[in-house]
Amino acid sequence: MDIERERGITIKSQAVRMPWESDGKTYALNMIDTPGHVDFTYEVSRSLAACEGAVLLVDAAQGIEAQTLANLYLAMENDLQIIPVLNKIDLPAAQPEKYAEELANLIGGNPEDCLRVSGKTGIGVDELLDKIVATVPHPIGDPNAPARAMIFDSVYDSYRGVITYVRMIDGNLSPREKIQMMSTRAVHELLEIGVSSPEPEPTKGLGVGEVGYLITGVKDVRQSKVGDTITNQGKPATEALKGYKEPLPMVYSGIYPIDGSDYPVLREALDKLKLSDAALVYEPETSVALGFGFRCGFLGLLHLEIITERLEREFGLDLIATAPSVVYEVTMDDGKEITVTNPSEFPGGKIKQVLEPMVKATILLPKDYTGTVMELCQTRRGTMIDMQYLGEDRVQLRYTLPLAEIVFDFFDQLKSKTAGYASLDYEETGLEKGDLVKVDLLLQGEQVDAFSAIVHKDKAYAYGVMITGKLRELIPRQQFEVPIQAAIGARIIARESIRAMRKDVLAKCYGGDISRKRKLLEKQKEGKKRMKMVGRVEVPQEAFIAALSSDSEKKGEKKGK
């Protein structure tokens, strides 16, 4: 994906098989490149489940990141043989000694055991491959048992349909065989089977320990579910392999086309992305301010960002996303339970309790910033778990935080407060009771759904002041005064008003001005069509968009009031 190259990150796992000669013997190494980011932990975990060993690649110029720890932990949980490696040692800023020390502290052993390589120049790569051969155990499996293959990825290709990536555990699979999905019992014919080296290369089949791909002509990735076990219909296995936990969306956001007529294009685009990204969920939604769109669920903020960027780029859409929201479990006094993924659906009436998702966050940072970061976590309702020194000048902070507090600009804040040095990783730790209220935004008494927010009671006022102030700057003056209010239920907590516009008239309208004036009016009439009406208030779509983009409060063009 272009987006991976540009950002220098991995979003989708990539499997590859390569031959390697060591001690005069030829080995076939099957490797999977996994993403590192927390949003894609599920990708990592299922890749790890398909492996015997893990190469822990650490950037020799940046050192260990919070996500490194998360992935290392996952690998150790899977009992994998870990090979620590420092990459990019060719960079002038590389500090292999320092980070080797850190790595050794983390996983035990000597700093010297840490291999130093450069993917760019090739230094140390041979040693690494030799070490893999020497230390990673051979796959264990029964070649004569009924076939069992674990699906660790499944992607949609517009020419070939679904391509399923598997790791053979037991037995073997050959072309033209009938295969069966153990969870759904669905049967498909194997049209093609092969390995990636790294281009797909058809083979006569896959045997124990091998990693490869299958094509069955199926068009929907949901038919080839990641974590499922594939067996041979003619000689089926009785027991499926242990699957993976299905990823659940953690963050929801409304996604709307800026041009309302793009709605069908957006729907089609989401349908297509869903084919290769089972974690993406969405359903249609309408908004007063933004028109028709979709409520989409994501694994995290990066996932959200990447999906919206792919939608815009690959499908030529102009989109606006509402502020991300987490999933709340609301229990009413009468015992009724409601799951809220969209703040505007937060129920009124008597609420017994609201549960919000919590996360355990791990933050790595240079020690000089410890105070600043602790303060940030404090303001985000964080509770410190512990603090550890990772080396002389690096600190690991662990906090329990409400997920809602980190989905909105926490990462940006963290980066800007630490000159970009801090890294963050988090894992969900379940639900906790929160003292939460819904703040609504009213424009001349009419609720504008896109700006409803669920916030902690103590932060409601600040949110109200922020959002009313922002909209006051962005909504053009009308011919009457427009009150902008933030309210909790019927109680107004913040108020601003847009003063009535007083002058909108061309001073001179004589003979030669008339054509020009009329043409100007015609143009303005066109512009009016792109206005959203909230009651009697005309709001340009751009104003809503600007209010929803988090950076608009920083600078942006302010209209004179």
Added chain:
Amino acid sequence: MAGPLPIGDPAPADGKLAPSVKIGSETRTLHAYVHIPFCKVRCGYCDFNTYTASELEGAKQSDYADILISEINFSRSVLESSGIPSRKLSTVFFGGGTPTQLPAADLVRILQSLKTSFEFEVNAEVTTEANPDTVEYEYLLELKAGGFNRISFGMQSAIPEVLATLERTHNPQNLPVVVAAAKAAGLKTSVDLIYGAPAETIQQWQASLEAAIALEPDHISAYSLIVEEGTKLARQIKSGELPEPDEDLQADKYELADELLKNAGFVWYEVSNWAKQVDGSESINSSAHNISYWNSQDWWGYGPGAHSHVGGTRWWNVKHPTTYAAKLASKVSPAAGRETLSDKTRLEERILLEIRVSKGLPIELAKLVNHEAANLIAGFIADGLVDPRAAIGGVLKLTLKGRLLADSLVRQLLSD
């Protein structure tokens, strides 16, 4: 004649008009606008079609009267060949530029040509604009003797600093002298004021208004400064050299103007125009020529860049005096483009123009273009923008607050 020329259809070389322009011509009056595109210097805010002497090559000021007269002759033959029954001119208006850059004899000669070609109605209003620095009593006498009866001075402001911002070179102290001279010569007088120049205070504006009132003219126009794209003023504002005009302050200044002028006996009759009552009469000294624009009458605009309107056809001449002169010399229409308005467009124009005047807009016109008009107007009344009593009587008349929002109201009335 501000701004670039509109985009329209090509105009035929013979200037011939479609037969449809005849329809209803007996109910419309005929008017002439004469554009004199010369100025001593160009003002910083001006985007009009004007040229300083140094900017012009090929169309000399001394030949200009003859060139214009050739368009007058051309216009007579076009109107005749279009089959419109001949009408006398109701008003003539010389604008610019600075018409008084030309010798009085030239202006009179042009006027005579119009009179010979079309004849004038009894009491036809004949106005020229003038720069307070370029006229003297003898000059004014010559105009009066030649048929002019009204003069409009570009005063703009009484404050030297404000005039400097506008790059007006005239001396404000000349105004009492020239206005008195014009009155002595027997001319009706008008002065133009501009408010809202960058950095102008409300006190300065009040002083300008009071100075204009003290001149006791028959008519005062007060325009809010429009920062036109492409002018030096626009560049100065963009670069931050001058502050951007504040629309609220502009509104305050407009309201102040209305109040002071009303107190001094001036009656408001169009967004930017006020006139004194004619002694011993109900009528006011409004500009009959300008009213003809707002009532969609027929007029021919002479000179480079001038716009014309006859029976739903609008056209505009080429902008540059040299090209303009060359076209006429080869007996070709100097029009650069034209547009033929549909019935709907003519109706929309009526709405946008008639809403601006004190007489008001017949509500039935608004209802023809917008079936929601009644609801909209009810909203305007609720917001204090429209006079409720007149509306009940079927006429949309703007209140003081409404005048300042006229364009916004028009946009709402015209959106379907």
